[in-house]
Structures are given as structure tokens and as C-alpha cells.
Amino acid sequence: MASTTDTLASLPSTSTSSISTSTTSSKPLDPAYYTWSNFFSILTNTATPHARDEYFRTKDHLNEARDCARCDKDKAWLFSYSPIIRFMQHNIDLLGPDSGTASIKPENVRCRRCDTKQSGGFDGEYGILVCANHLRNRGHLEDTIAHEMVHAYDHLRFKLDxxxxxxxxxxxxxxxxxxxxxxxxxxxxxxxxxxxxxxxxxxxxxxxxxxxxxxxxxxxxxxxxxxxxxxxxxxxxxxxxxxxxxx
Structure with missing residues (x-):
């Protein structure tokens, strides 16, 4: 049986188009693209689109563990101290268990590497997916989780298709x-x-x-x-x- 993470990656998001995560990537990794020469060619706008895409894909693969660990740490902080995250969590909880899905808690906000450009996505059954490799800082993560929590609230509060x-x-x-x-x-x-x-x-x-x-x-x-x-x-x-x- 597929894990909940695999299932979340395979289902259409209610907030964005489908998001591919690290569990769905089959293209082999070529570290040769993650070089200083490619980095400077990107800075000087001389890199080909293929070289640019491969550079960032390789970078995301190599930094996956670091990115996800940072995302998980910042996520825990936000659920403890962010006013907007705590407010949205409280209002989602007020809708009650009969609204059709579990509340949004840190454990069902999953930090993963994504192969597309979205920052995150929401699924009514499995929760929130956050693309750790696309996050600039904790503030960006806060905006992303808040965005998806508004989707979660709407999913529970209204009859949305x-x-x-x-x-x-x-x-x-x-x-x-x-x-x-x-x-x-x-x-x-x-x-x-x-x-x-x-x-x-x-x-x-x-x-x-x-x-x-x-x-x-x-x-x-x-x-x-x-x-x-x-x-x-x-x-x-x-x-x-x-x-x-x-x-």
C-alpha cells in the first residue's frame, strides 16, 4: 500500500495543480551540473534553459535532507508562535471532527522536495504539502502554510468542488x-x-x-x-x- 506521502503526491491538489515530490522522481541524478561554472553562467544569464534546470534539480537533490530538516524546524516554531498559523489552526479546530477531515496539525504538514515550482499544496484527506526546496526563509514558509490553511478552512466550512x-x-x-x-x-x-x-x-x-x-x-x-x-x-x-x- 502506498504511504500517505506517496498518495498525497499522486492526488490533485485543491490549491494548485499536481505537485511532484521526491518520491515521484525517476530521472537519474547527474552532479556534473552542480558546478561553479554553471552557477556563474546562470548569474550572467548565459546558461541554456536545460543547464539551468539541471543545475537547480541537482542542487535540490543534494540539499534535500538539509532543506526538509530546516522546514520541519521552522514549521514547529510557527505552530507554537506564529499568530496567523495559531489563529487558523484554532478556527479549523472549531469546525469540529464532523466536518470531514482531521485538523491541521504539525504532523500533517509535510515538508518534502518538489520537482515543480509550487510552494505547497493541500489535500482534504492527507493535509498540507510544503515544498522545502522552494522556501526562501521562515516568513515564506509562514505565508505558504497560512495559504494552505485557508484552503483547509474553506474545504471544511463550505461545499466546494x-x-x-x-x-x-x-x-x-x-x-x-x-x-x-x-x-x-x-x-x-x-x-x-x-x-x-x-x-x-x-x-x-x-x-x-x-x-x-x-x-x-x-x-x-x-x-x-x-x-x-x-x-x-x-x-x-x-x-x-x-x-x-x-x-
Whole structure:
């Protein structure tokens, strides 16, 4: 029987497209790509796309144990001391065991190496997957877990179909709005988005559109944008379980 980690990796996420983890990679590792020459060619923008991809794939393989250990340590700290993580955990617990899945606890937030570019994913049966090799720091992990916990709350609180694009768009709008990942400082310092007005709305709309566009039932980004616009007014203003946008 497959482990819960294997199963989580094989199931479609309700927050992103399917995420490949270290248990699903079959391509052999070639450490020859993880060299100083490749590193400097990436810095000078002379590396080929293949060399760039292989460099980072090899780096992630070699640093997998370190990345996951750091992720697990930071995860434990966040569940003890982060206001937003503790608040979301409390409100998920309030929904009760009859809501259909277990509460989100540190043990069902799993740090793994991922072969795709997502930071994490949520599955209603197995919990949250965090891509340890894509995390910049503890703050990035906090945003990622908070995002997925908003998905967990929505999964328990509402009758959502993750394969319905309108539902998916609403989930992504709420998660990007409430997790803090679209706050001004995050956009300004890590994503080079320097708008001074409507920055939050533009970030949420951009990230929700990209997430919906990545789903197999969505034809293209234009279709994703239309779906996001259809549900925008009701979903962006829905801040439950917060009284207002937290940060």
C-alpha cells in the first residue's frame, strides 16, 4: 500500500495543480551540473534553459535532507508562535471532527522536495504539502502554510468542488488575500512589484489567475482571468474567519 506521502503526491491538489515530490522522481541524478561554472553562467544569464534546470534539480537533490530538516524546524516554531498559523489552526479546530477531515496539525504538514515550482499544496484527506526546496526563509514558509490553511478552512466550512473553476478561483482569491503573501512588503522586496495603489488587488488577481490557469480543466490564462473576474467581488470581500484582512 502506498504511504500517505506517496498518495498525497499522486492526488490533485485543491490549491494548485499536481505537485511532484521526491518520491515521484525517476530521472537519474547527474552532479556534473552542480558546478561553479554553471552557477556563474546562470548569474550572467548565459546558461541554456536545460543547464539551468539541471543545475537547480541537482542542487535540490543534494540539499534535500538539509532543506526538509530546516522546514520541519521552522514549521514547529510557527505552530507554537506564529499568530496567523495559531489563529487558523484554532478556527479549523472549531469546525469540529464532523466536518470531514482531521485538523491541521504539525504532523500533517509535510515538508518534502518538489520537482515543480509550487510552494505547497493541500489535500482534504492527507493535509498540507510544503515544498522545502522552494522556501526562501521562515516568513515564506509562514505565508505558504497560512495559504494552505485557508484552503483547509474553506474545504471544511463550505461545499466546494476543487474541479469547479469558479470554486477554485474563489479559493485562490481568499487564500492569497488572507495569508499575507500579497502584502505590500512581500510584493515590493521579493517580486519587484512596485505599484503604490491597488497593489493587493493586483497581486491577488494575478496569483489566482495563474493558479486557475494551471488546472487541467482551464483552457488558457484568458479563461482563467474571466473566471476570477466572475467571482471577484464576493470572494475578495469574504474575510472569514478573520474580521478583516489580517496583513
Amino acid at each position: 476543487p474541479y469547479d473553476l469558479r470554486h477554485a478561483a474563489c479559493m485562490e482569491i481568499r487564500a492569497s488575500t488572507l495569508s499575507g503573501e500579497c502584502r505590500w512588503t512581500r510584493e515590493f522586496f521579493t517580486r519587484n512589484q512596485w505599484n503604490l495603489t491597488q497593489q493587493l488587488q493586483e497581486c491577488v488577481r494575478r496569483r489566482a489567475t495563474l493558479s486557475v490557469a494551471a488546472r487541467s480543466s482551464c483552457k488558457d490564462e484568458a479563461m482563467a482571468g474571466r473566471v476570477v473576474s466572475e467571482v471577484w467581488d464576493s470572494c475578495f470581500t469574504d474575510t472569514r474567519p478573520f474580521d478583516e484582512i489580517y496583513r
